[in-house]
Amino acid sequence: MNSPSIDPGQRIRYQQTGDFHFLTFSCYRRRPYLSPVAAMELFEDALERVRRRYLFVVAGYVVMPEHVHLLVNEPRRALLSKAIQALKLSVTPSRAFGDRGATRSINADN
Secondary structure (H helix, E strand, O other), X not given: OXXXXXXXXXXXOOXXXXXXXXXXXXXXXXXXXXXXXXXXXXXXXXXXHHHHHHOOOEEEEEEOOOEEEEEEOOOOOOOHHHHHHHHHHHOOHHHHOOOOOOHHHHHOOX
């Protein structure tokens, strides 16, 4: 069997394999935006909404002050990358605080 040619430094993504995926992602500049209980609950609510919308299983998760670990299967309605994008966008600080402006302005060092 021939392997596809991969350019050096190019990422290989394994989606649509039917497997579970362990994902880790951090808050902007690894800031502890998820420290307050309300922020963690906001993330958990968003995770449940996205899980229902995209039809995937969350086998486990850990919410830390500055990052999140997820163990999920692949969604039935879209690529995993799209579901995670929807999750991240739903909990950006601009949405969390009711500001419809750019997230970058909220997260920037002042």
